[in-house]
């Protein structure tokens with residue numbers, strides 16, 4: 359499933375029209391009909407449905423939707439909310455088709471004319487503005503949006519809720535608050551970004567007949583079940599413990615043994631062949647009983663906190679994860695720097711390890727082996743010197759810029775997790791739920807990611823599968839024995855078995 363900006367969407371439409379001869383009017387017919395067939399599962403013929411139609415091509419879709427639903431016998435009141443002079447091209451063609459089919463079309467000139475209809479509506483469909491919206495909502499459409507939002511009716515948006523831009527990083531002061539959005543052809547970035555995704559409600563993407571083979575390939579995609587099926591590492595019947603990677607986890611502190619213990623147990627539960635945990639000796643005694651399958655390496659410590667370099671040869675490992683539960687004391691800085699320079703296998707850095715990284719990003723950039731950073735928005739904001747709100751409102755831009763600048767894989771965690779490769783390719787993970795918004799779930803994720811990195815030939819596949827496994831486990835557990843309230847990070851680890859059973863492709 360592709361994720362596009364407004365400009366990319368226009369380019370797709372252009373390719374469709376120019377290279378395959380698909381006329382704009384036909385595309386609009388396809389789009390409108392695809393939306394109707396998707397909406398049929400949400401609508402009933404007893405409902406009073408008001409459809410609001412704007413002047414651009416989004417409005418053009420609206421004329422097709424009104425005509426198709428009327429033909430199907432739905433009770434539709436169609437309102438054109440802009441003057442006739444604004445309805446041009448394909449939209450004008452479909453407006454005439456609606457009228458020539460013998461259906462009424464109401465013209466809105468003042469907000470008071472539509473009040474009664476909106477108050478009495480069971481469903482309001484917004485086909486006023488799509489990817490062509492610019493700036494803040496204005497004029498009569500702004501009033502219509504405000505009045506629609508006050509109603510009890512079920513609100514549906516076509517392609518985008520009016521008032522929401524397609525792109526990220528743009529403030530919204532008012533927009534149609536949809537319960538459901540039927541997105542046309544490809545997910546628009548704003549459906550995945552914190553300040554705008556709330557306006558979409560639930561959403562689905564409909565196919566409209568674009569010539570997929572001719573379209574420029576998108577560098578942003580939603581990671582889906584079929585992707586996991588293709589990429590999930592297979593365990594061969596004749597494999598042994600060495601076939602599934604030898605991992606090292608470095609972190610922990612005497613007063614926080616839980617973090618590294620959870621990471622380690624999650625790594626083991628996710629199929630790693632062998633695991634060593636390097637932590638201050640005072641932490642190991644509390645970690646060991648929880649991960650009996652691991653071996654341990656005591657680190658130099660000072661009052662329960664790592665202090666100094668690592669003495670062991672780290673070239674023996676196939677993958678290293680660093681930082682969980684290590685604390686932010688200056689003493690641990692040397693260890694982080696040491697590992698960034700010495701680790702020749704893929705290196706994942708999380709949590710407190712990220713905190714120590716800001717001054718040594720130039721060393722990260724010099725690494726020739728893959729580096730994976732797994733920040734939440736707060737940690738990422740600290741790394742890139744931006745505010746958290748700037749990051750969460752333009753996460754695609756900032757994570758791509760960061761990954762490209764430092765040559766790292768970035769897993770920007772959140773309700774929507776964005777995974778970016780050093781070459782700028784991005785995948786979005788939509789699994790998981792609010793049950794994960796708890797201390798420890800990040801530690802579990804790091805453990806799963808390390809295990810996947812040990813078992814896969816592709817870091818990008820490993821990260822995407824790991825995020826999906828983590829999110830699906832939360833979903834499965836909250837559908838069965840747990841709720842989002844009580845779910846703990848440790849429950850996730852024990853729930854992994856259930857998820858991996860469904861991954862036995």
Ligand SMILES: NC(=O)C1=CN([C@@H]2O[C@H](COP(=O)(O)OP(=O)(O)OC[C@H]3O[C@@H](n4cnc5c(N)ncnc54)[C@H](OP(=O)(O)O)[C@@H]3O)[C@@H](O)[C@H]2O)[C@@H](O)CC1
Nearest residue numbers: 386389413414415416487488489490491492494495496517
């Ligand atoms: N391209 C294709 O072939 C296909 C496109 N498709 C569909 O077309 C949509 C894109 O259509 P689009 O490009 O016509 O833009 P659109 O979203 O209708 O907006 C333009 C209108 O908005 C108005 N307006 C702008 N800002 C405003 C504001 N702040 N406040 C108020 N008004 C504002 C602007 O008015 P003006 O600025 O001219 O006064 C103009 O009237 C896309 O989302 C999808 O639904 C599908 O059918 C598949 C084929």
Ligand SMILES: [K+]
Nearest residue numbers: 484487516518
């Ligand atoms: K719309």
